[in-house]
Amino acid sequence: MTFDYILTVLAAGRVTLALAASALLLSIAIGLLCAWAKLSGSRTARLLAGSYTTVIRGIPDLVLMLLVFYSFPALVNLWLEEAGIDYMLELGPFMAGTVTQGLIFGAYMTETFRTALINIPRDQIEAAHAYGMRRLHIFRRIVLPQMIRLALPGFTNNWLVLAKATALVSLIGLQDVMFRAKGAAEATRQPFTFYLVAAGFYLALTVISLLLLHRLRRRYALHARGAKS
Numbered sequence: 001m002t003f004d005y006i007l008t009v010l011a012a013g014r015v016t017l018a019l020a021a022s023a024l025l026l027s028i029a030i031g032l033l034c035a036w037a038k039l040s041g042s043r044t045a046r047l048l049a050g051s052y053t054t055v056i057r058g059i060p061d062l063v064l065m066l067l068v069f070y071s072f073p074a075l076v077n078l079w080l081e082e083a084g085i086d087y088m089l090e091l092g093p094f095m096a097g098t099v100t101q102g103l104i105f106g107a108y109m110t111e112t113f114r115t116a117l118i119n120i121p122r123d124q125i126e127a128a129h130a131y132g133m134r135r136l137h138i139f140r141r142i143v144l145p146q147m148i149r150l151a152l153p154g155f156t157n158n159w160l161v162l163a164k165a166t167a168l169v170s171l172i173g174l175q176d177v178m179f180r181a182k183g184a185a186e187a188t189r190q191p192f193t194f195y196l197v198a199a200g201f202y203l204a205l206t207v208i209s210l211l212l213l214h215r216l217r218r219r220y221a222l223h224a225r226g227a228k229s
Contacts, residue, residue: 069096
């Protein structure tokens with residue numbers, strides 16, 4: 001019986017990985033957009049991006065998740081009812097978790113990407129303009145490779161924290177690793193066994209992520225040394 005429960009917990013790893021991947025993609029999109037806004041010449045864009053990162057980083061993750069899952073749909077449904085619109089907004093645990101984690105780590109990705117963009121030598125971009133390169137080519141061949149290399153250390157840290165933070169979504173009913181581990185612990189009265197299985201899953205995810213991202217960092221470091229030589 002214990003082995004069957006362990007398999008059930010590990011099978012829920014697919015939900016955890018899907019949630020982490022979805023939130024990561026959303027956080028990257030938000031991070032790139034807000035990094036651009038913070039470095040733009042528009043005062044309004046800088047103000048909006050700065051307000052977003054300040055507010056999001058100042059609210060505890062659990063509080064924000066509860067706001068997204070419970071309060072936001074209730075508020076929207078109240079507005080729809082007052083407007084006479086026959087529609088009810090419902091956010092499932094997966095969607096609420098994706099949005100919450102995407103918003104939270106989008107704020108951290110913003111600073112990671114902004115710092116990387118600032119540290120790209122401006123003379124390289126100016127030289128590319130002088131050679132008549134188009135903006136798209138400059139971004140693809142000069143800005144993007146260097147931004148990835150410079151952002152990878154911060155990106156790695158953000159991803160590892162995000163992957164572990166997905167465990168919070170079990171509190172709103174998502175059937176992920178932590179949710180299944182809690183259910184198995186209560187059913188068998190073996191909390192140590194199943195919480196240890198959950199811990200092992202997250203540890204394995206962390207180790208695999210570190211290995212893959214380390215290889216990616218080495219690859220971009222080799223490209224950078226080759227470009228300099």
